[in-house]
Amino acid sequence: MLIKLAIESLKYRKGSVVLTCVAMMISVFVLLGVEHTRKQAKDSFASTVSGVDLIIGARSGSLNLLLYSVFRIGSPVNNISWESYQKFKAKDEVAWTIPISLGDSHLGYRVLGSTEAYFDHYQYGRKQRLVFESGSPFTSTYDVVLGAAVADKLDYKIGDSLVLSHGIAATSFEQHTDSPFVVKGILSPTGTPVDQTLHVKLEGIEAIHQPPNGKKDDLQPSSITAFIVGLKSRMDTFRLQREVNEFQPEALSAILPGVALTELWSTMSMLEGILRLISALVFIAALLGMIAMMAASLRERSKEIQLLRIIGATATSLFLLVQLEAVLISVLSILGGAGILALILLVSRETISTTFGVHLDINIVNENTGLIALAILITTLVVAAFPAFLAYRQGKTQI
């Protein structure tokens, strides 16, 4: 009956309760949103590369190399020569390599040049290999293999032809209408930037860059952007890394993806901390709003409190009543905030996925958000003890 009383009393004071709920909802949305996005971004980044020992590119910071080679964020400072690539590829300890050539786009999606090795060795998530939804790997210069999202969004099917342009802007001025590519394969979704990528042979990239009226027969690439290395034994990782970093003919960098990711997280941790602090402050502000609302309502409810005492409510029941009302508001706000978050994720995940290469899950119910919800409830209980105590005291002293 006390629960019913609490519910009805909140309904009776709809106006202020709804306002308080909205403020709380927004703060819960911010709290959960920051936490969810943070966690998902980490997971998403961490699952983008798997089973890779080294990534080698032109000399630059390891973060930069990681970001442009794997996440297609930013752009390389320099290319590396084909000769250097061949030299390391031929090393005894190297099991396989995947060359990567970036810098071109098709309708806003990145074009990546590589070799068949890409489909044999590239792994993501928990050592998962790329799977073909339909078609097969590229075999000739003008074959293109599409990531799942590209095929889906641009509505391409096997056998369709398309034009690849130079540069990475969504609409490029130099469209080479004379270099039509044909869709040879479409990959299954991976939840990684691969979904947003068009894959062609290295020779295909050369073909895009040919002058329109001077076709060469020799499409042998002279440089690539970076290459990914799998070793026969991981024991050799650091030795080879040192060798790359000290390589004389050309300034190169070799990074361990795991180490670079850790570096990325530590760069981000400051930002994370600030975001968390802000969201916590927003929550506290909303909570204080609720407390103020409840404390103020006690004065106008003094007759109600008196009546409850007359019919035998203990002062403790009054304390519980106020706590119950606070918890109800809090639970409503958690549900509402989570609902808003899920809705916004649903609407914006595509955009986030294509712009940032971060794959966000709509299902926000997990251990992390559960803990936050619990923390919100406990904080509510602790803070609502203040108006609850006021009600208790009012019950004790007022007749």
Next chain:
Amino acid sequence: MNTRILPVTAPAHSPAIRLKDVAFNYTEQASTPILNIPSWQVDEGEHVFVVGKSGSGKSTLLGLLCGLLKTDSGITEVLGQNLHKLSGRKRDQFRACNIGYVAQSFNLIPYLSVVDNIKLAISFATKTSSSTFNNDIEALLRAVKLPNSHWFKPVNRLSIGQQQRVAIARSIVNKPKLIIADEPTSSLDQSNRDAFIEMLMETSDQHKITLVFVSHDLSLRQHFTRIDEMAAINLVGGL
């Protein structure tokens, strides 16, 4: 927690209320007390009309009788319990189970329905949540002549007269031994007033409930057999 604090089963002619040397003050520092009652007694089943000017301490006296207020001086025995020897929690439960209280206004939670208001009163007396609508509640609402189209309406959609009648129903739902009424008719017009008093008298007679009815309105005296002047009970008023 199902145990009711029942009045001590006392000898046949034990008084329902017995006050002895009771003094009361809202603040401890005040020099003159608000109540100073050497002796006052109400027998079981009696209907007492206590009349007194506004500010003479009537409501304060009722607060003491139902255990909302507490004093350390003297004896305040209600239904055989010396109230001021009970803990606050015990007094609250005693009140819930044994005393029906009807005030001048705000006797019901305005946003709860008639039935829920009665269930709420039951819930404080029993502590078990078997708060289903049952025959008892139905019989009560019929007894106070509330049309059943009103039973599930929020109380604030009822007329004042109807609300006061529901207050009677509410006050006797836990089968109390004592009803305390604090100017329950001051907000009613003449016809409603008479209907209310008759109903209150009938109900308390029927269930053999002791009634203490407080008012400043002497015209109500005709309904009562015993009339006490507040000035005679409370020596502070007499000074």
